[in-house]
Amino acid sequence: MIEIGSVVEGVVTGIQTYGAFVMLENGQTGLIHISEITAKFVKNVGDFVTIGDRIKVKVLAIDDKTGNAKLSIKALEEMPARKHRRQETLSSRMVSKISDPHSFDTLTQYRDQVIQEKKKESEDFPMISIELNKAFVGDLTPAYQAKVNAVHDMIHNRTGQGADYLGWLDQPVNYDVSEMLRIVQVADTIRRDYDVLVVCGIGGSYLGARAALDFLQGSLPGKKEIEILFFGNTFSPTYTAQMMAYLKTKKFAVNVISKSGTTTETAIAFRLLKQLAEEKYGKDKARRAIVATTDKARGVLKTLADEEGYETFMIPDDIGGRYSVITAVGLFPLAVAGFDPREILLGSAAARLDTATPDLTKNVAYQLSIARDYWYHQGKTVDLLVTYEPHLVMLGEWWKQLFGESEGKEGKGMFPASVNFSTDLHSLGQFVQEGTKTIVETILTIQNPILNYTVPRDAADKDGLNYLAGKSMSFINEQAMKGTLAAHADTGHVPNIQLVLKENTPFSLGYLFFFFMKVCAMSAYLLEINPFNQPGVEVYKKNMFQLLGKK
Numbered sequence: 001m002i003e004i005g006s007v008v009e010g011v012v013t014g015i016q017t018y019g020a021f022v023m024l025e026n027g028q029t030g031l032i033h034i035s036e037i038t039a040k041f042v043k044n045v046g047d048f049v050t051i052g053d054r055i056k057v058k059v060l061a062i063d064d065k066t067g068n069a070k071l072s073i074k075a076l077e078e079m080p081a082r083k084h085r086r087q088e089t090l091s092s093r094m095v096s097k098i099s100d101p102h103s104f105d106t107l108t109q110y111r112d113q114v115i116q117e118k119k120k121e122s123e124d125f126p127m128i129s130i131e132l133n134k135a136f137v138g139d140l141t142p143a144y145q146a147k148v149n150a151v152h153d154m155i156h157n158r159t160g161q162g163a164d165y166l167g168w169l170d171q172p173v174n175y176d177v178s179e180m181l182r183i184v185q186v187a188d189t190i191r192r193d194y195d196v197l198v199v200c201g202i203g204g205s206y207l208g209a210r211a212a213l214d215f216l217q218g219s220l221p222g223k224k225e226i227e228i229l230f231f232g233n234t235f236s237p238t239y240t241a242q243m244m245a246y247l248k249t250k251k252f253a254v255n256v257i258s259k260s261g262t263t264t265e266t267a268i269a270f271r272l273l274k275q276l277a278e279e280k281y282g283k284d285k286a287r288r289a290i291v292a293t294t295d296k297a298r299g300v301l302k303t304l305a306d307e308e309g310y311e312t313f314m315i316p317d318d319i320g321g322r323y324s325v326i327t328a329v330g331l332f333p334l335a336v337a338g339f340d341p342r343e344i345l346l347g348s349a350a351a352r353l354d355t356a357t358p359d360l361t362k363n364v365a366y367q368l369s370i371a372r373d374y375w376y377h378q379g380k381t382v383d384l385l386v387t388y389e390p391h392l393v394m395l396g397e398w399w400k401q402l403f404g405e406s407e408g409k410e411g412k413g414m415f416p417a418s419v420n421f422s423t424d425l426h427s428l429g430q431f432v433q434e435g436t437k438t439i440v441e442t443i444l445t446i447q448n449p450i451l452n453y454t455v456p457r458d459a460a461d462k463d464g465l466n467y468l469a470g471k472s473m474s475f476i477n478e479q480a481m482k483g484t485l486a487a488h489a490d491t492g493h494v495p496n497i498q499l500v501l502k503e504n505t506p507f508s509l510g511y512l513f514f515f516f517m518k519v520c521a522m523s524a525y526l527l528e529i530n531p532f533n534q535p536g537v538e539v540y541k542k543n544m545f546q547l548l549g550k551k
Contacts, residue, residue: 004062005059010022010054011053012055013449013451014451015051019032020049027476038074039074052448056076057071058075058076059071060072066457066469067455068454068470115350125447125502127354127502127511128512129499130367132498134497135440135497137374141360141361148366156169161532162531164318166318171316180331183328183335184335186311190253191336191338195226196227197254198231198254198255199231199333200232200256200270201257201266201329202234202266204320204322204329206257208324209334211397211398212330215509216509218391229243231269232266232269240269248276254290255292255336256291256293256301257292259295259301261300264541287309290311292305313332315329320532322405323517323532326510334506343505347506347508352514364515365519366519368499370526372414372497373527379438380495381438382417382438384439387443389449390423393418393420399516400418402516402520406521408536409529409533421484429484432488437494441488441497442499446503447503448504449474449477454470454471455472457469
C-alpha cells in the first residue's frame with residue numbers, strides 16, 4: 001500500500017466531468033478530483049490530463065473500505081507542465097477545423113504533420129512494440145534480411161502474385177475524398193433518423209467493422225445513439241427468425257455489403273430486409289433506408305442499387321474483402337456508430353509510414369513475420385492469437401480470416417486460431433501447456449485499458465481476497481498474463497511472441513489493422529504463395545449449390 005503524503009507516479013486511465021482516474025505503479029487506483037487538478041479554474045478535466053498520460057501525484061488520503069487513493073496534482077510544490085495541452089495539439093486543431101463541414105481535403109493537407117505529432121507523443125511508448133525473448137528465435141536478421149528485402153520490393157513494386165490486390169497499401173493516403181465526405185454525411189443522417197443499422201455482409205464485409213466496434217466500445221457498451229447489428233453472415237434459421245422479429249419493432253436502416261451481390265448468405269438476408277423495409281416504410285421511403293457498399297461498375301447488387309436509387313459506396317477493385325476494413329466497408333458502419341473515419345485513416349497512414357522500410361531492426365511488422373516463418377519451418381502449425389480483453393474477441397475473428405484465407409493454400413500455412421484469456425485458460429490452457437507441441441502463441445495486449453476498476457476491501461474477508469484489496473483489475477489482469485507467459489513459455493516450452501498496443505483509440509485501431517495486413521502480406525510471400533486469392537472457398541459453394549438445386 002502507498003503511504004498518505006507520498007508522491008507517486010501513475011497513468012491516467014479515465015476522465016470524467018468530476019475528475020480523472022489514475023492507475024498507480026503498484027496497481028492501486030486513485031481519483032484526482034477536479035478541484036485537485038490545479039489552483040486555477042478548471043472547466044474541462046481533459047484540458048489538463050489525457051488518458052495515457054504518465055503523471056506525478058500526491059496521495060492525500062486512502063479509503064479504508066475500497067483502498068482507493070485520493071490524489072492531487074495541485075498539492076505538489078512544483079506542478080509539472082504538460083507537454084501537450086489537448087486543445088493545443090495540431091491533430092486537435094485540425095479535427096476541430098474540419099468537423100463542420102467534414103473535409104477530408106484538410107486531412108490530406110495536414111496528415112503528415114499530424115502523424116509526426118502523434119509520434120512525438122508516443123516517444124515513451126511506440127504504437128506497437130514487440131518482445132521476442134520468450135519466442136526462442138534468437139537473432140533472425142542475418143538469415144532473413146536478404147529475403148525480406150526481396151519480398152518488400154515485390155510488395156511495393158507490385159511484382160508478386162496477386163499484385164492487382166495491393167490497393168490497401170495506399171488506401172490510407174489515396175482514398176476517394178468525395179466518397180469519404182459522403183460517408184460522414186450519410187452516417188449522420190442514418191444516426192439521426194433510425195434506431196438500428198443492420199450491417200448485412202459476411203467475411204471481410206462484416207468482420208472488420210464488428211471487430212472495430214467491440215475494440216472501441218468495449219464488450220458491454222453503454223447507451224448508444226444507434227444500435228449496430230450484423231446479419232447476412234449465417235444460414236441459421238433461429239438467428240434469422242429472431243433478427244426479423246426484432247426488426248419489426250424497430251426503425252431500422254440497412255447497409256448491405258457485397259462486391260458481387262451473389263454471396264448467398266448475404267443475398268438471402270438482404271432480400272428479407274428489403275421486403276421488411278418496404279412493408280414498414282413503403283417502397284419510396286425504404287430506398288432512403290438502404291445503403292449499398294459494392295462494386296463501382298458491375299454486379300447484381302450494383303445493378304439493383306442503380307435501379308432502386310440506393311445511396312452507394314464503392315469497394316475498390318484492387319482491395320480484397322479481408323483487406324477492406326479501411327475502405328467504406330468498415331468506415332461507414334464506424335461512422336454511423338459515431339467514430340471519426342479520419343482517425344482510422346490517420347492510424348493506418350502512420351502504420352504505412354512505419355512499415356515502409358525493409359530494415360528488420362526498425363520494422364516491427366516484419367519482425368513478427370519472420371518469427372512466424374521461422375517457427376513454421378520448425379514444424380509449428382498453429383498460430384494462436386492470445387488476447388486478455390473480451391472486447392478483443394472479434395478482432396481475433398477478423399485476424400483469423402486475414403491469415404487463414406491469405407496463407408492457407410498449396411498445402412502451406414499455419415492454422416490461425418484465437419483464445420481469450422484468462423477465460424479460455426479454464427478450457428484450453430491444459431492443452432497449450434502440455435498438449436502436442438504444434439503451437440506458437442502471439443499475445444496481443446493493450447497498455448492502457450478503456451476503463452478500470454478496483455477490488456474493494458471486506459472487513460470479514462471470508463473469501464480471503466483482502467490481499468487483492470486496493471488493486472486494480474488491470475493490474476490483476478497483467479499479473480495473470482505474466483504468470484501464464486511464464487507457465488507456457490518457460491515450463492511448457494511454447495514459443496510466445498508478445499505484442500503491446502499503446503491504446504484503445506480509433507487511431508491505434510487503424511494502425512493495428514494496417515500493421516497486421518502488412519505482416520500477412522510479408523508472411524505469405526515468404527511462403528511463396530499468393531496472399532490475395534482464395535480458390536479453395538469455391539469448392540464448398542459448388543457442392544452447396546448443387547445440393548440446393550441451383551441451375
